[in-house]
Amino acid sequence: MPMPSTAARGSYTRTAFIIGTPPMTPSSPVSQHRTGILDRLLHRTNRKQMDPSVDALAELKALAGIITTSIATIEASLKENSLAYPSPRAVPFTPQSESGRNIPEVQLAGSNIVAAASQLISIVRPPPLTLIAYALQFHVSTALRIAIIAHTAEILRDAGAQGKHVQDIARPTNIDPAKLARVLRLLATNHVFIEVSPDVFATNRLSSIFDTGKSIEEIMAKPGKKYEGTIAFGALLEHFSDDALTSATSLPDVIVDPRDGLSNEPTTTAFNRAFKNDLPFFEWFDLPAQAARMARFSIAMDGATQMAVPDEIVQGFNWESYPEGSLVVDVGGGVGSQCLPLAKKYPQLSFVIQDRAPVIQEAVKFWSDVLPGHYKNGKVSLETHDFFTPQPVRKVSVFLLRMIMHDWSEEYCVKILRILRAVADESTKLLLVDNIVPYACNETQSKDIPGAERPLPPPPLLPNLGHAGIIAYYTDLNMMTLFNGQERTVLQLQALMKKSGWKLVEVYYGNPFSVGQSKAIGVPA
């Protein structure tokens, strides 16, 4: 057995020191025991490293090669399209200013780079540090929320590249400047904001995303109305870093609970445990005490739509084939923001947007504002409807359900889909828009479903493109946390449709960075 190197032992000792454990002395029994464990671990590692098929340097070179080739692809494609790649310092972020990044081959090359770079980091950084960084990642989430509720992006908007001293950033909200500086420094270290000089921060492309465009005076004058009338991506980030993060802290306890861990009910979730209630998440939103959260969530869903690749909802489905008067029913449609690009691009379509009463109230405001003509002339109807009760609309061309299946466990999804199947005509299509999560390994069982087979990325990248698609795996656990729901694989979607009287006929994954916009198309079985 080869012995562990002293360098390796040294790095372990240094790590122990960093995380607050007393440094080990070679003579102490505790240190001998720990070193023994470490030795065994290292022996295993060394054995693996001696395996000729696991050559870390070759892997690093292959990953670096993928990055270099991908950058060359981006450069050539941008030149051909006479577009620029958005600089991380170009502010503000707008979906329109992303045209360079949105060219399909640039997206693909970009996703290869993200996958390769994060895989490369996982090889290069000492393993204990990588795991510590993962375990402490929740601080990035809390720091984001603090920066948002301190209105930092708005305060820094006009300061440009020079930035502002943290004393001035903290003043409007009376936050302790020393604490805010530490929060912003963590974010700047993650490339959100720039620390221009000690304690002086400037906004950048990433932080400008949660700038509402309002003045700090306007925000402070109307507390609780910050997101009204804006592209409110901050509302989405706040939902994640508040409702979801608080709930997620209870997930480990719920999973090991002998009763709740085996339940798929929407009332036994980590969210229920963390917020001490037994209501499904959306019913809890209806409580008067949660009105602000509920309003924030509706706005968040709209923000998610507006920041997505423009018109992603339009892609991967044959909308243009539907004649005048064809009816799209958006089931659990929220305020209906995903129907807006469809209504604009396909004026022949009519829409019924169904949701719970409080959401429909928000939807009335939304449509009166964004497309009042459609709302007044009945091209868009807004309807309070519980999707667990019989569907009132007939002669439906498309049942659209975006980010609905992922909120529910299988039993509930089957109920929702059977109700729609009961009123479907032969030509009715079921359009499920959600994340479709690939396995982290190669999978060939779904290859006969049109659109499901995808080219494998170049080795040694993971078959699911690793970090390039990580958000779907985060949202999968988010769904488990809040609803006992889940993001599904293509095979799981196929099974779901089969159980509820539909047949999965086509899948569209969308662009490699797509979030929640993949499509599974069903027809009556």
Ligand SMILES: C[S@@+](CC[C@H](N)C(=O)[O-])C[C@H]1O[C@@H](n2cnc3c(N)ncnc32)[C@H](O)[C@@H]1O
């Ligand atoms: C994740 S949001 C998606 C909203 C919208 N489809 C979108 O993509 O923006 C889920 C929606 O389901 C709605 N919902 C939850 N339970 C419902 C029910 N029983 N009947 C109708 N809508 C419901 C919620 O109010 C919420 O608007």
